[in-house]
Amino acid sequence: MADAARRLTALAEEVLGAPLPVRIRAWDHSEAGPPHTPVLVLRHRRALHRLLWKPGELGLARAWVAGDLDIEGDLYEALDLMAGLLWERGPAAQRQSKAAAALKALRDPAVRSAARTLIGLAGPALPPAPPREEARRVWRGPLHTLRRDKEAISHHYDVGNDFYELVLGPSMVYSCAYWERPPAEGGTLEDAQRAKLDLVCRKLALRPGQRLLDVGCGWGSMVLHAAREYGVRAVGITLSQEQAAYARKRVADxxxxxxxxxxxxxxxxxxxxxxxxxxxxxxxxxxxxARYAEYAADLHALLKPGGRLLNHQIARRPEPDEEAYHVDEFIDRYVFPDGELAPVGRTVAQLEEAGFEVRDVEAIREHYALTLRGWVANLEAHWKQAVRLTSPGRARVWRLYMAASALSFERNRIGVNQVLAVRTPEDGTSGMRLRSRDWLG
Known part of the structure; x- marks a missing residue:
């Protein structure tokens, strides 16, 4: 069969109800689709087989992680073009209906029959095994128990500190940086991460001798900066054994x-x-x-009256029907098992319900897009070493996850916010200056 790409293109356009914006190269080396665009490469028939077994995002993700599916050309351009087929056209209800229509078409017997013929499946066939990088649901019971959270965190963070050094750079900060100058004007990822840590310290009004708790301390960058630059006594907590060992060495050094x-x-x-x-x-x-109210209440109880909380958190956009919200399958299976995003309004409300007084909310989503592009550049520059340190599949997970996330921040599909809250005493003395944003300089 020397025309698999042409037949794939026709089948994809039937399912999507729109022309394909990228070119396709199939396993038989045939090509079809618009010229001078990124190329979606199906290296193996198994890529289509995976999509038949798991129509939608999970099937595509498994094909990508396994290396059955690849992209030649600009990854950001390809993701942007393909995202526009389903997720960026019209209002939310229309976008959802397009996605639902595409999934329904993939389950149509005629479409599935054509796909099975194309990949040479005759009779019953076993599903392809998921790539080994997929989170194994060995834990049981309700979400966000102590044990389940620890295992979920281990899946994401205990993949090798050497790997994270390649991606994050010397700062070892795995959160949105704060770019006082963009890369085009000479700003660097290291400068931006240092600026973010310092911004947090200034918002918290840290002073020598104070006690700071850093929840989810990662590799220790925040507690190190706060202790060295502001003279605090700091406690950093993490659920990752590998992070803790790395952070303790940095502290000792x-x-x-x-x-x-x-x-x-x-x-x-x-x-x-x-x-x-x-x-x-x-x-x-x-x-x-399900645990956010408990989280907010626990942090409120751990603060002195007048103490400050800086909660830096990714937020999703509100859904027309919040009951219909579902976690991204690729992120849940391969990146952050059991992770959930909430709209910033809900976060603010729950912090206030726990007793906090929210004093400032700063949206910095454009900063995260620049940060993620910096991490992707680091990964791509050290690709062979990253593959050796983890696996080809793990490196592919991180490249896709970070590139797609950068576009999501740029297109305002998700955001990130720093929420400054105070455990205001009963007499109402918050300790905030009248010019509350004095940290801006």
């Missing part, structure tokens, strides 16, 4: 073991409050909607 403690601990297990300030940077996405 910096000569700060008398100021900084790193624990493998869940925020629900902390019993040595109160603290003067709490930072939670890129951690609350793991909490889950």
């Amino acid at each position: 910096a000569g700060l073991t008398d100021q900084v403690e790193i624990r493998v601990q869940d925020y629900r297990e902390i019993a040595d409050g109160p603290y003067d300030a709490i930072s939670s940077i890129g951690m609350a996405e793991h909490v889950g909607s």
